[in-house]
Amino acid sequence: MAELQLKSARFRAEREADWRKLDALLTRAESVGVGHMRREELLEIPLLYRQALSSLSVARAISLDQNLIGYLEGLSTRGYFVVYGARGRLRDRLVRFFRSDWPAAVQSLWRETLVSLAVSLAAAVVAYVLVLRDPDWFYAFMDPGMASGRDPMATTASLRETLYDKPESLAQGLSFLAAFLFTHNAQIAIWAFALGFALCLPTAALMVLNGGALGAFIALFVSRGLGFEATGWLMIHGTTELFAIVLSGAAGFSIGWAVIFPGERSRVDAAAAAGRRAAMVMMGVVIMLFVAGLLEGFGRQLIQLDLVRYAIAGSMLALWLAYFYWPRRRGHDG
């Protein structure tokens, strides 16, 4: 039968054992992860992978067996991702993120951060002036659900009470409040980031809404002579939270900007580069919002002294600013 055996069949018979071995190794790598495999196994994968790739090239040239070529394509693809898609350990990646990646990403967005801050502040000032002149404007800036009774209809006494209300028992109410506030803010931040794609405009609108609500809120309390107390109540978590929201706006702006003005790269490449950088900022923003949620849900209810609230607010802001913008050496790791 020798003359009847095809070259492609002989080719397959000679290499099939290696393919199956690679297949088994890849299946293991995909299920338990590369980190849990023995050293010998790990050393074998790249060798067998390159063998499979060259088999694929040869098979494409000499074999007309669809199943064989499809199998080798699948095998090579899986091998490629195990060999080249290797990632560092989670711990190293986390350390890297906090030590360099996150602050570097925030620093690189300083222009967008300033724009985002300016938009928010402008909206806050406008809302502040409008509400001071005519309290009815309050309803234009504040969602009644979020205001929860803190509106121009309330008496000064009840407004004061909202700033210093103590829940009956500590365990009750607080954890739900913290969770709710955190997810609510995280949602806004993610919208600001994701909508940046639509040429910055929706992100700017979100920043205006957020700043406007802030301005209207403070104006209401200032008009009752509670400005100092309300600012302390707000800023104990607000410095962290508003900073995070401003950063998320900056992240959204950077994507929209890259889409509008991609520079020398193609629009898709520019968007991808900006998107990754912005996502790095956003991962940190979620962490900041979590901190803010804790401060808001627990710290604010437990700490009733205005000056302590201001101290916490100021030190949190100083902490974030120093962490992000303190000059540091860059480029020690690629």
Next chain:
Amino acid sequence: MTAEVAPEPRAEPVRREFVTPEGVDLGLKVATYAERVTALGIDLAILAGAMIVLTLLVIAAAAVARSAAPMEMLGVVWVIGSSLGRYIYFLAFELGPRAATPGKRIMGLRVIAADGGRLTADAVFARNAMREVEVFLPILFALSQGQGIDGVMIALGLIWSGVFALFPLFNRDRRRLGDLAAGALVVKVPRLKLQVDLADVERTGAQGVVFAPAQLDVYGIRELHVLEDVLRGGDRKAIAEVAARIRAKIGWDGAADMADRTFLNAYYAALRGRLENRLLFGQRRRDKFDVS
């Protein structure tokens, strides 16, 4: 090339050039829109199921501990679980060794970096955060109600956000906005099993059947592949039909009592041998209309 070329047997997914550092094009298949929507549906169903289980667990735990505040615990679980749980689910699975959520795994998909590099955490975060806009914004608009101006605004919003949801249909690689922002791509990872070599006539029991060169020159590579599909499919009716057609076409005058399957196996092996031989001499005969 004539106009009467047989139509594609099935809609082939888009193949994308993907050259490894070794210089081999893996020719990845891009996941179709339907596959991706299905995968997302499976993932959301899993998440909904997890929420139900979690809710029952909390209720059970509250009943056992006689806690006074089961509703608050439920509230925390719901608020955190419904939004944060979603992110953690997608992030954790797509950062794992298979770079795919269970829904994608079931559909045979995975996420890759479009440039072939490593899929980084920021890329995965970007594509999942973007999903809020692409999937949940249209849903939000569709669910909200309003009359007059509000209704018009909602309709406009629905159209505007619908553009995002349908965005993948308008580019070759079926990338959604999140994929663009992340520089990522969703592809199929075929898990094809290596089956027996059909040209192995000793195993298929089809040795000793000889065809004349003229009988083999009737068909080209595409027909060979169709024949392979039929043989591997194993559908008796199809095998009988194809065998009858080939016998008629090549004017088969050999043993008339040969089983259809054996005949096809023998013909497949002979045809493949012939075509592969011509391949070695640089002649790739695409199909039966190719007379080069």
